[in-house]
Amino acid sequence: MTEGLREFSVALAEMARDLAAQASVQATLERIVAHAVDLVEGCDEAGILLLHPDRTLETPAATSDLVRESDRSQSELGEGPCFSALVDREPVYRISDIGTCDQRWPRFGPRARDLGLGSMLGFLLYTEERELGALNLYSTRPDVFTEHSEVVGWLLASHAAVLYATARTEAQLQTAISTRQLIGEAVGITMERYKVPADQAFDLLRTLSQNRNIKLREVAERITTTGELT
Incomplete structure (x- = not known):
């Protein structure tokens, strides 16, 4: 060489x-x-x-x-x-x-x-x-x-x-994990606030996302920040 x-x-x-x-x-x-x-x-x-x-x-x-x-x-x-x-x-x-x-x-x-x-x-x-x-x-x-x-x-x-x-894949994976955790927290808050099971709480979040034409993650962020489905 x-x-x-x-x-x-x-x-x-x-x-x-x-x-x-x-x-x-x-x-x-x-x-x-x-x-x-x-x-x-x-x-x-x-x-x-x-x-x-x-x-x-x-x-x-x-x-x-x-x-x-x-x-x-x-x-x-x-x-x-x-x-x-x-x-x-x-x-x-x-x-x-x-x-x-x-x-x-x-x-x-x-x-x-x-x-x-x-x-x-x-x-x-x-x-x-x-x-x-x-x-x-x-x-x-x-x-x-x-x-x-x-x-x-x-x-x-x-x-x-x-x-x-590799960097992009890792970033996407981290974002996916973070989003999943955030939605999980929002589902938990919704279950507690409205006394509904997990599947119904998730459906509420998804319906809100569709009606307002915003991403599910954004809905979850608002709920975890304010505690309200508004």
Whole structure:
């Protein structure tokens, strides 16, 4: 193993440990983009991009406002390399020179140059079970990202996707457990207040949720806070 490969392997292992140690999904995303800047040669800025069903974009984590502005522009215009990568599900994309991308993205190209972007490199974040979004890397200089950058970025993105998915699953599980406990408390309060069995108390909560068009968890929160079904 060469010295460079050894150093990268150590850095990748340290990244994996760091991501696994984060306490929230948001913290995990923020550490992913920070590691991208540190590990991928030529990368000045990085961001995580999500595509919603209405085709709007969200940037939950970014290393600078430059990344957010680029993503905002692509969302407004409905075009751009990050947007296309998510829509077309391109596992990897590389734009060597933003100045040459006008033909494919005629409105985004000039705006990207105005922002000071030179080149871009991106990777889908996905596991076998789901697509999670995209990791996008930026440089203010053209012709910076190489095949080596792609390999390093792909390895980073592959590790990051698994740890991001794990963080999301854990967060969803914690939310589900918390919701179940909250509803249980609300059912207990309702049973005591109205002298009804558990199934009837739960039906009261569900009916209130449906009639007011609010989530059952919100109903439970109000009951546990006020003690009233109001």
